[in-house]
Amino acid sequence: MDWTTLADALFPLGHRITEHAQFLSGTADVAGPDGAPAATIAVIGTTGHAPIGVEIALAQARAVLDTVRAHPRRAILLLVDTQGQRLRHRDEMLGINSYMAHLGKCVDLARRNGHAIVGLVYDQALSGGFITSGLMADACYALPAATIRVMGLPAMARITKVPEDVLTELAKSNPVFAPGPENYLRMGGLQAIWDGDLAQHVAQALHAAPSGDARAALGWQRGGRKLAQPVIDAIAGDGHVQTA
Amino acid sequence: METLQYRFERGDKRLASAARLVGVVSSGNLEVLIEAAPLGGACTIDVTTAATGFGAIWGAVMHDFQQRWQLADVRIAINDMGATPAVVSLRLDQAVATMLGEA
Amino acid sequence: MRSYLESTARERLQHVLDAGSFEEFIGPAQRIVSPHLAQLNAPVAFDDGVAVGRATLDGQPVFAAAQEGGFMGGAVGEVHGAKLTGLLRRALAERPAAVLLLLETGGVRLHEANAGLIAVSEVMRAVLDVREAGIPVLVLVGGSNGAFGGMGIVARCANAIVMSEEARLAMSGPEVIETANGVEEFDSRDRALVWRTTGGKHRYLLGDCQAIVPDTVAAFRAAAIATLAALGAGPAALSVDALEREHAMLAERIARFGAMRDPLEIWRALGVPAPERVPLLEIDAFIAAAAAHRLGES
């Protein structure tokens, strides 16, 4: 999906987002709740199914840190479109996991400094590229046509040695394998899928960003992850797992 | 996956300590969970194995194991990933030895 | 001298922590196994490949988790991840002196990929919550599977990492990179290159790990005690200043080394004497050779 089309739909009040080599950054105006005055938010993300290499991870981290330093409590929208981490020897040599962790930590720091953080998967989200962006937000959303996955079923079949047709069949009923936002929704990885008026969605999301990580609880409520929350509770509590 | 269950009556050796886990579910290896349980003097062994069709061999290995130890009121559960009988016997013996405080 | 690499997760806990002190939370006898593996005809493990609990380390109360690299490469599934997250959340309430994560993992468990991905991100946030509460998190990496994927990121969210030379810390496995971009990009069978690129010595020189030890459980234990003592002096939580320093370090790394093709060139540029001999050096000699040249904060 073309990010300018998306930005126009998200920010009818205007935006100042620019792209540099698949890296998106800038600001946008978002309506306040119940007719309150519009607020400026920071927009940081990637486009064109960007492979996340060391440079683009660092650029996103820079944008987050700059927001924290220059604009206390300004909300941040993370726009996600990535094919995952860049698969290059050079990135590994330079320690790409450190760059991605750095990005994740910067987002976390922003959260702790009072910045509401919302993620939006508007096109594609894959594994390593997703984990330090959208999945680090207070709440992550997706467009209905978005693709979210760790890897494709053919590659998964090769690695797990489970035949692809078996995986395909299982994927129909089990959200744990299949790509697609509705599966991540059921497992609590997404807060919601946005249909209709995107501007309204983004405004609401920014004002209602949850505090704390409630994804396991959501996954339990929605039936997509039936064990995660009971296991967490059991360890925190009496030590016994209550299965549904 | 295949599940196999064995029950051997009238053992005489009881194991006191808490449940122990020995071994790892990795290729050619297995984990053995061993715990005391009121089984009327019996020893039960539940096996879940990734290698199907070897029931007769498991039966012989389990029989020999119980011959060696004569366990009573012991419940054993195994998750197997194609371990050979030699490795299975070794892990089982290690599990008992761990319960007896010998390892 | 018991090898850390050859030890199982449980043996590592037994020997790194104070003897007999480890008390497991939801142990294997509870049989909380993966709900997803059976339908793929894959075997389960009674602890889903990770043991979590509390213990003491040199007399100090700590929480600890150890991933079993033998079971599905230590990969994180729904239950496995929830055990780690549960441990970290419980630490917020019980406030141990530190949390130790003995990582050995390929990252997300593909058999339950979507749940695993979310679980890793929950672990990452939980680690940072623990740090925010002033409790340091220490990662040990010394298994043959290294720490890869999302868990390679989690490792770098901790306060410090202790590695052995044999350990690897990275994002994508060399086989994945070779499959995607060809053997010319990364020859996964050239293990010397793999370790130059992702192994303990390179990470130590770049400053991505804070301590490097020989492959013994005793050495990991000693380094864990020493590293925690050193961490005690500073704040556990993230700060703008610390992240700005990290940012500068990472930016400089690209500027200085971004055009290089082999870690040997980086070592040479750092001024490490006889860089081609670095892989052969025993750890003490390596630490001495690296002392004046390595990057990062220790």
Next chain:
Amino acid sequence: MTAPNRAWNTLQLNRDARLQRARATLGADLAGKALPSARIADLLHAVLECGDRVCLEGNNQKQADFLGQALAGLDPARINGLHMLQSVLALPEHLDVFERGVAAKLDFSFSGPQAGRVAKLVAAGKLDIGAIHTYLELFSRYFVDLPPRVCLIAAEAADRHGNLYTGPNTEDTPPIVEATAFKNGIVIVQVNRIVDTLPRVDVPGDWVDFVVESPQPYYIEPLFTRDPALISEIQVLMAMMAIKGIYAEYQVERLNHGIGFDTAAIELLLPTYAASLGLQGKIGRHWALNPHPALIPAIEAGFVESVHSFGSELGMEDYIRARPDVFAVGADGSMRSNRALCQAAGHYACDMFIGSTLQIDLQGNSSTATLGRISGFGGAPNMGADARGRRHASPAWLKAGAQARAGRNVIPRGQKLVVQIVETFREHMQPAFVERLDAWELAEQAKMAIPPVMIYGDDVTHILTEEGIANLLLCRSDEEREQAIRGVAGYTPVGLARDKRMVENLRDRGIVTRAEDLGIDKRLATRDLLAAKTMKDLVRASGGLYNPPKRFRNW
């Protein structure tokens, strides 16, 4: 009587014609014996004739890969019907020559990595197998009925006169060159480099016709390197049983080890477990063996006094150079190997062979043949066979012979110890013991005259598994032999079908020996007994002289 008008020098004339064609084709590009690598196809087109017997050097270690590729790329319309002679088919191009119709017939010894493709080409009628040999048989036939018209070999370096330095990896070169050069054939060699002065001359230049500097050094496989990290506790147990139950029992001083983790475990237990039994200086003193890295700790401990090698091993060059008392080293300091001589040495000068296998039947026949793969033999049959021509005595040889003959009214003689060491189950729960070898079915499929047996049961003296040792020398009937084998076959169907009473009787007579009978505590069989647990430990043991190939490192 002499035949009128019979020409007695057709081979010479034919050789001259080939050389003439080559000179005409290469013209000024031929400098002495050297030609540019880019013209190799022209040379081959010029000197080869359809239907030639061509020996392409290549074994399980070094490969004349550049020449092999050139051969596979020839125009089958010009050169076809070649009869290939090869020790080992290891590389894809070795079969491309058949696929493309350049060659049609094959006499060989081993085809491990390409065994499946060999079987397919045979089935497709593109490859006609003359026979599958052992190394010694094949080399022998080069001199008797299969002299090559052209041989394509590999050397480390050549000088301007065509003298060759083959160095540590001399391997098969000497008999190939000798059989060709002294039957008026053409010798073409690829070298890694052409130099002014060689470290030493391994092949004299006047036996060599053409030299080409190959763009890449010849391919070499580190076949004998085993990472100690992959040795299991069960293998340690079996190694303890081998050392105590066989090496010590027979005082085995001269021996050969087959390739594999089972024997690597034994090598790594010599300076630890065997030394603790007081066996240093008593066993394992002289070896016919490739320079196994796993042998380094035993060499350093003074256990091993000498090693003569079939070939070298990648990464061992500097270590060998620094241990000239142990290895066969030239005046220049580098090792010299010779597969043919070492095969003879292993056969005649060793008291014992111990090696692994894939299948053993109830007579003790062992085979590595599996369905759909024509893999051949290599050297194991010559190592794993009693040397019936042997006449010199040694304690081990005499004791084995005495056991075999006890109670029988026959003239005394010795016997070689031939030990098969196997776990009862291989990977994926494949039983190592079977009622009938897969080799039978393979023989039917591939229309072989006899099933491809690696080691015949009547040569096998001991079978060692994690369940115990079966001493077949002491068996006095086919039935005893069968029950002794079943008695160590554990939980395989063959083992479960044993006559328990009879096996206990065999145990009482020392024919079946369990670990506990040897006084071995299974709980002590841990990896901690290994003198090296990792590749790095081997490097340390060598004082930094061993330089393992990249694929074996984790540093």
